[in-house]
Amino acid sequence: MNKILNNTNSTPIKLCAAFALMLVLAYAPAGQAARSLTVGVTANGSSWEGDNGSGNSDFESDRGGQFAASINYRVNKFYTGLNLQGGTYDFGSDAPTQFTSNGTLTSDDVKVEHSDLDLLFGYYFWSNVSLFLDLKVTHSEWRDTGYEQAFSGLGLGVSGFHPINDKWVLFGSFGFVNGNIDDDEDRSSHGDGTSSALVGGAVYLIDKANTINFGLKLRSYDFDFDDGNDQEYSLNGLFFGYNHTFDFN
Amino acid sequence: MNIFKTLVVSSILLAVLPVTSALGQSRGIALEPKSVVQTTPFVNGVYRALIIGNDRYQDPHQRWPALETAVADARAVSDILQQHYGFSDLEVLENATRREILRALERLSKRALPNDSILVYYAGHGFLDSESERGFWVPVDAEGVDSTTFLRNSTIRDELTTIASRAQHTLLISDSCFSGTLLRRGTRGIATPNPDQDYLKKVSKKKSVRIISAGGVEYVDDNYRKSGHSPFTYFLLNELENNDRELLTVSELSSNVTRAVANNVDQVPETGVLQGAGDELGEFIFIKLKISVDGVPAEKLKIQVETDSPADNVVIESEVIDSKVTDSKATDSSSEPADPGIVIPLPTL
Secondary structure, three states, X not given: OHHHHHOOOOHHHHHHHHHHHHHHHHHOOOOOOOEEEXXXXXXXXXXXXXXXXXXXXXXEEEEEOEEEEEEEEEEOOEEEEEEEEEEEEXXXXXXXXXXXXOEEEOOOOEEEEEEEEEEEXXXXXXXXXXXXXXXXXXXXEEOOOOOEEEEEEEEXXXXXXXXXXXXXXXXXEEEEEEEEEEEOOOOXXXXXXXXXXXXXXXXXXXXXXXXXXXXXXXXXXXXXXXXXXXXXXXXXXXXEEEEEEEEOO | OOOOOEEEEEEEOOOOOOOOOOOHHHHOOOOOOOEEEXXXXXXXXXXXXXXXEOOOOOOOOOXXXXXXXXHHXXXXXXXXXXXXXXXXXXXXXXXXXXXXXXXXXXXXXXXXXXXXXXXXXXXXXXXXXXXXXXXXXXXXXXXXXXXXXXXXXXXXXXXXHHHXXXXXXXXXXXXXXXXXXXXXXXXXXXXXXXXXXXXXXXXXXXXXXXXXXXXXXXXXXOOHHHOOOOHHHHHHXXXXXXXXXXXEEHHHHHHHHHHHHHHXXXXXXXXXXXXXXXXXXXXXXXXXXXXXXXXXXXXXXEEEEEOOOOOOOOEEOOOEEOOOOOEHHHXXXXXXXXXXXXXXXXXXO
């Protein structure tokens, strides 16, 4: 996550600027509209497992997880949000292969830092269902060699919720991202890839402003590198989060 | 009653209302109509109303069972006031807690202006402490017979007195058991049959603070003949809906409703003046609007009513001023659950 935050020339900074602009634009015409700002934190205990492609071994992290912080601003049916999350995954005998510009390097007994940045723009086209765009950037760094891999793209998703009663709400989302793979050396295109995510969970409303949420998040990535190699992996796990909402009505 | 000879819809305000909350349907708040200042020889202010309906009681002691019709009563009263009687500032509380009711009364008193006509309607459980003979409204968060969780009549009267100190006409309609206790310190009102224009102009200029209760110190029924309304509100709605007069005084309304209720159920509504609140024997006057435009809600209509009566030369003008309709679920109770749409996690991919 530090890489994402510290790289002043990176796409994420531009995305943050876009997010700030969206906040301003969202606020300006609002008038007496319903506005709220929600901040949240989430712990995600997940495993990173996958397939390094033909001729290479499968891999699975021994342990790992991510922490996330998010901010979500909503004006009537429109919402925009920013989510930053990151964490470290420990691999033993097998780890994701490093597809560098100089060749393929298998690795083992390595820690890989993985971070995500999501900038969302969503709209509730129906009362309980919204469609959203997700400008997504993921970044991975192998600690043994310093190899870095970034994937960025634009995703489209659908999100919905269903209140059970005054205290419990079920929610879920699903979507795809189509993007490019870069290495951090020259930022040149290193391939392309897709990712998808499926989330399901529940929210418990402590009171009007405070909620906790938990559920299952399944993410999968499918990368095709320019040199013909491919790699598939998934990050699946349970999450637990807390949100606080400032209601400006 | 031929005062008004022409009624002209001068324009329709299709003001761009802020987009309502996408998820507000289930959690309230959606409407933000505009208040309309009515200018007539009888009224020169805004018609405002606070409508409260309590069905879903949450009493852990099971002392207060759920009602069948209170929320439906409140909604129906709100609709008829808005659509037929030009009430442009309505706040509807459904299943309101004690705190929400008090806060809504405070908000109403702050919005009240000197020429306004203000109506407060309550449908829900009532309670009478037989020892002290004190009456109460029972909010949905009431606990057993713990009267500290109720809304005491004296508190309601205090709030009404505050509102009445600002507004021209104040009317409380209480459809609950023992609501007649609100009148123990008041006096009965007597309707003037077929009031003429001079009388109406006269009483409209005088301050009024009136109460209509569904019954005296007695139990009242909930669902009248499966109509979906209590007997009192059923006949109140019936009277307001079928009234063919342009000007209807509270005395006439209460008299007609009382007769209808008493003739059909074992319950006698009462009407009185709130003592000590500045009543000058004035009259709250309902003005029935006879305008409609297909597809356009009444609250969005800007109306101008003209008459060629030489004596009155009446022009009813409308002016849009700021106002807001809210719902208890959308207001300020920190204990109420939030709109789930704003609390589900950000759906990242």
